[in-house]
Amino acid sequence: MIEFLKAHIWSILVGLNYLLALFAIVVILFKNINPTKTITYILVLVMLPFVGLLVYYFFGQEYRKSKIFNRKNILNKNIVKKLADEFHLKSKDMDRLDAFLDDKIKLVKLLYKSENTPITRFNEVTILKNGKEKFQYLFEDLKNAKHHIHLEYYIIKDDDIGGKLIDIICKKAESGVSVRLSFDDVGSKISSKSRKKMKQAGVEFHAFMPVLFPRFTGKLNYRNHRKIVVIDGEIGYVGGINVSDNYVNYKNGESFWRDTHVRIVGEAVKPLQVHFLMTWDFVSDSNLKITQKLFPENTIKTETAVQIAASGPDTDWANIMEAIFVAINTADDYVYITTPYFIPNEQIITALQVAAKSGIDVRLLIPKISDSWTAKHATNSYLEMLLEADVRIYRYEKGFIHAKTIVVDDVFSTIGTANLDYRSFNINFEINALIYNSKTSEELKNHFLEDLKNSEELTLKDWQERSTFTKVKEAYARLWSPLL
Known part of the structure; x- marks a missing residue:
């Protein structure tokens, strides 16, 4: 028997590969996903033995419907519903918005029924062009934080700009401000020295979906590509700029990086806070007590309508x-x-x-x-x-x-x-x-x-x-x- 296995090992492995590939193809067909995507996966499984199975394992499995990324019910049902009720527009307010937006009111209505995407009216919005401007605003806001700092990033590196951010949040944590940091394990690179420094300062931090070899898994599925900052529940940041020297143009034009971020003060910070908390609930498995300090009363009277739209494997719709x-x-x-x-x-x-x-x-x-x-x-x-x-x-x-x-x-x-x-x-x-x-x-x-x-x-x-x-x-x- 052993001699037979040795003599036919490759035939057995290839046969096993195509048996598993056939099973994967059946699963793909029953999912009724995009035909182009279906054909791509089938071609990869058939034409690339062994490699095709690895590609499907890492990239092809669809988790949106299986809900493995569901957050805890207390956040989904209580906090989110409360916000939806708080920002429910009266008919006269919707009519005013309709008159301004014309056909684009369809955008509001498209997302309005989603409890996670309420329309907020009273906000101050500042467009931040490139990393230098973003970090000037952000560092000043972080230094002025009084109660909490929440950060969620795809990329955080403890290089020059990242080191400055880590220094600030460590000092704030030592002064009694609650600091929570969620970072993607594939996108980020934080040294053991910086992690030790944050831990000693009292910064709570967790990696999103840790992987064994981050350097070799840059395209693994279901990464947290978001960039969110919430400070005292009053100031929020979102956009394309991560925390890394690549985004700041330190090299005097040698490697220019053009990017855009936005700073929000007002009601739209609350939905940003919700999305941070749902991620934090997932990565930390902690029972964070939701208090009024996390959702303070809004004092902004400037009328700028903003919706925070999020998507991912945890949402029913794209x-x-x-x-x-x-x-x-x-x-x-x-x-x-x-x-x-x-x-x-x-x-x-x-x-x-x-x-x-x-x-x-x-x-x-x-x-x-x-x-x-x-x-x-x-x-x-x-x-x-x-x-x-x-x-x-x-x-x-x-x-x-x-x-x-x-x-x-x-x-x-x-x-x-x-x-x-x-x-x-x-x-x-x-x-x-x-x-x-x-x-x-x-x-x-x-x-x-x-x-x-x-x-x-x-x-x-x-x-x-x-x-x-x-x-x-x-x-x-x-x-x-x-x-x-």
Whole structure:
């Protein structure tokens, strides 16, 4: 028997591989997921023995419906419901908002029924351009914290800027301020020295879904890609800027990083707090006592409507993708999109094509040089069909553009963590601020137009003349796009 196994070991392993692959294919087919994604997984399982099973194990399993990321009921049922009741708009208030937004009221109504996405009216919003400006505001707010500091980041590194942040929160913790930090275990890199320092200072910190070898698992599914800060329940931050020297442009233009964040003071901080607490409940397994100090009364009287939209494996709907889809479809004049990774689904592609062919000024700004070979070529594979539909496409040349923003008709804008790709729409935990305000929209539009001065515009004729080898690379990368 042993001799037989030795003589036929590869045949047995290959047979076992395809038996497991067949079982995986049946599971995929019964899930009724996107056909393109289904075909991609089936091809990988059939054409790449052993490797295909690993790819499916790490990237192919869909947890949204199985609810393994459910938070504890006390947060979901009590706190979230209370906030939904608190921000329930009276009919006259909804009518006022309807008059301002016109067709874009559909955006509010789309997310309004979700208890996690109430519309808040009274906020002060500050757009923060690039890391230097963000950290100037953030560090000052952290130093002035009186009761608690909550931080949730995809990337925190204890380099220069990260070390400064850690120093501040350690000092605040030592002074009696409650400091809680959640960081993604794949994206972040915090040394044992810094962890020891935080622990001794009284900072509570937990990694989100720890993995055994973070350096080799950069694309593992279900990562927490959010960037949230809540200070005293009164000030909130959300956007694209992580905590790392890469985001601050320390190198005097050698490696310029263009990004956007937003600082919010007012009612919208409460939904941000809820999302932090639900993550904290998941990573810490603690019974944090919910007090009024976490949700203080709002004192802001400036009327700027904001919704906080979150999506991930713990939500029943792809809230952010649906909001972007509706925003494009309800545009009257223009849609200006900035994203570092553009690997869209069919819904977004169709929405952009239809809007542009209908006479809407649709513009897309992406990096010319990407930090991912596969993502770059996958993105490029979508550009010709958009150019054919009169979408204007620009590639940023000054450095790497990492901002994730959309502005529509001087009325609606969004700033957040979600890219326009499969991973942000379906796999990772993301969060965006949806802002209904003409002043904020015009400011973000001006930032976009300023960025175009540092960009090249693609033309259909020139783009079609790229080499056949380049097109082959794009086709190869696009095949993997549902997995990126």
